[in-house]
Amino acid sequence: MNLLTQAYSLPLDFFNPPLLGRVGFEKKIIDESPLIVNDDVISFNTQGSSQWDSFRHFAYQKDQKFYNGTTQSEIHAEPNTSVNGLQSWTQRGLAGRGVLIDYYSYACRNSLDVRPFSPHAISLDDLLNVAKEQGIEFRQGxxxxxxxxYVQAYKALDKVGREKVANLREWCGLAQSRETTEWLWERQFAAVASDSPGFEVRPPIDQTWHLHPILLAGWGTPLGELFELDALADLCAKHGRWSFFFTSAPLNYTGAVASPPNVTAIM
Known part of the structure; x- marks a missing residue:
């Protein structure tokens, strides 16, 4: 049996200038003369490209509480606190059955207006219609x-376009609603991710059901953003299969707020 693999983490320096005013990727190559040897040192915001958000990233704003009631004072009590970090994930890694909802291709086929750099809300009905067309059967976990x-549209931008997008704080994503939230809970997804900067549409169309605090601070559900899903979508379409085994190995250090996902899909 031939195994087909596809990585879907974007390069750390892909977004230039960086999105949302974040610190950009920096690299320094060190010449270790007189030895003919090189080292390199890199510096980057862990949310500057493809990423998993940890449970210390986004709190319930009114209650000021993260997952399991953790507070900012607990996280910042000392430089190396570990509460709500990623190390429980990195000890075992993340692995399981992934399912891809290719809304972008569905929208193009059905002449729907696709606006990745605007608050274009993908409704639950939209998502379920794509799943039905792709023949996806969701399973717990x-x-x-x-x-x-979003990523495909970003790739097509010139320098001026990328500079403009870097300052935008709105994008296409899953629409917030009670119905959407209840559906996500009933499915019991192990994690959710998208190719946009926030998974859900921004600004939220219904602030009451803002998914970041619900998923991260409420349910403890890993949330991925800016994943490279274009090549994966091509692979799935080629083989008529929209589910796959995936593995992810986040960075291993104490108290991570986020991490590049280092993800591979295997079919």
Whole structure:
């Protein structure tokens, strides 16, 4: 049996200038003369490219509480606190059955207006229609991947376009609603991720059901952003199969707020 693999983490220096005013990727190559040897040192915001958000990233804003009631004072009590970090994930890694909802291709086929750099809300009905067309059967513990077309649209931008997008704080994503939240809970996804900067549409169309605090601070559900899903979508379409085994190995250090996912899909 031939195994097909596809990595879907973007390069750390892919977004230039960096999105949302974050610190950009920096690299220094060190010449270790007189030895003919090189080292390199890199510095980057862990949310500057493809990423998993940890449970210390986004709190319930009114209650000021993260997952399991953790507070900012607990996280910042000393430089190396570990509460709500990623190390429980990195000890075992993340692995399981992934399912890809390719909304972008569905929208293009059905002449729907796709606007990745605007608050274009993908409704639950939209998502379920794509799943039905792709023949996806959701299972408890799946990881849900949603392709909005954000990364593909970004790839097509010139320098001026990328500079403009870097300052935008709105994008296409899953629409917030009670119905959407209840559906996500009933599916019991192990994690969710998309190719947009936030998984859900921004600004939220319904602040009451803002998914970041619900998923991260409420349920303890890993949330992935800016994943490279274009090549994965091509592979799935080629083989008529939209589920796959995936593995992810986040960075291993104490108290991570986020991490590049280092993800591979295997079919």
């Amino acid at each position: 799946d990881v849900l991947f949603l392709r909005t077309g």
